Amino acid sequence: MLARLGQGREAEVLAWADGYVIKLFWPEYTEVDARLEAYLAQQAWLLGAPAPRVADVLALEGRWGVVMEWLRGMPMSDYLLLGPHHLQQAAERLAWLHHRLHTCPAAQMPSQRMRIIRRIEASPLSPELRAALLEHLERLPEGSALCHGDLHPENVLVADEEAYAVDWSLASRGSPAADVARTVLLLRYSELPPDWPGRPAFEQQRRLFCQAYLAHYQRFAGLERLELEAWLPIVAAVRLGDRVPGEEARLLRLIERGLAASPSGRARGR
Numbered sequence: 001m002l003a004r005l006g007q008g009r010e011a012e013v014l015a016w017a018d019g020y021v022i023k024l025f026w027p028e029y030t031e032v033d034a035r036l037e038a039y040l041a042q043q044a045w046l047l048g049a050p051a052p053r054v055a056d057v058l059a060l061e062g063r064w065g066v067v068m069e070w071l072r073g074m075p076m077s078d079y080l081l082l083g084p085h086h087l088q089q090a091a092e093r094l095a096w097l098h099h100r101l102h103t104c105p106a107a108q109m110p111s112q113r114m115r116i117i118r119r120i121e122a123s124p125l126s127p128e129l130r131a132a133l134l135e136h137l138e139r140l141p142e143g144s145a146l147c148h149g150d151l152h153p154e155n156v157l158v159a160d161e162e163a164y165a166v167d168w169s170l171a172s173r174g175s176p177a178a179d180v181a182r183t184v185l186l187l188r189y190s191e192l193p194p195d196w197p198g199r200p201a202f203e204q205q206r207r208l209f210c211q212a213y214l215a216h217y218q219r220f221a222g223l224e225r226l227e228l229e230a231w232l233p234i235v236a237a238v239r240l241g242d243r244v245p246g247e248e249a250r251l252l253r254l255i256e257r258g259l260a261a262s263p264s265g266r267a268r269g270r
Helices: 031-046 076-082 086-102 112-121 127-138 176-189 199-221 225-240 248-261 263-269
Strands: 004-007 011-015 020-025 054-060 063-069 145-147 156-159 162-165 172-174
Touching (some): 020 031, 031 063, 076 086, 076 199, 086 156, 086 162, 086 176, 112 127, 112 172, 112 176, 127 225, 127 248, 172 176, 176 199, 176 225, 176 248, 225 248
Antiparallel strands (some): 004 011, 011 020, 020 063, 054 063, 145 172, 156 162
16 A cells, blocks of 8 residues: 555645655546646756656556656645744745746747637636637737746645745746746635645735745746736636636636726726
8 A cells, every 4th residue: 555645636646666756646637647747747857947857657556647756845835834934934935946947948848828828718707708818818928938837835845945846737838927926826816725734824824925925036036016917817717717616706806807907908998
């Protein structure tokens, strides 16, 4: 029996051979899903990102898994539980890690923009809102940086003085501002896992943590606040397609507010 080290919406992580773990996907995920994540994670590692090295893709008891290097650390979500004084340290580490990823060129990775377009077109929004979002997206820069697509404390491992990004299934080539906007959205507005022991404490601190992360990222990378805000309705629309219970109303407010503040939205309001 393999020891379980963690689990999430897509998979569980089990101890494997010495020095390795296997990310074993739940039965509804296919070989294609496993091989895509393995490819994206390995490309990120080859680009110099702080990420685990992929060793193999295999089937185990009817499920597909990715075997990768065992990075012996704790999830940043657990690190936050060590006490309030760890909040600022974690925010700075998260921001520095994100900035490091964005310094990697990513020509081999799939297009962030094309993924966003597909997600908006498939979203449950009205045709009018989808058209307004796609028009807004055309005004935003495409970018060519390595973007994780889902960077938040549960997808970061803290080990000694290093932080590593894991779960690369949404990685792409694109705009760092869009990637940061996705992280801000998750930190501020997402529904936290109901079984996470740190949920009550983090609910009280999440605004402060998000502000600290963003301030550190702006210090490292020089991101303008307006760049971030321009991407928020876009990433909110993408998140809406995940249909997470409890999030729809607040995501719709972000979309409508963001579009109203855009040049085309202001023109329609006159």
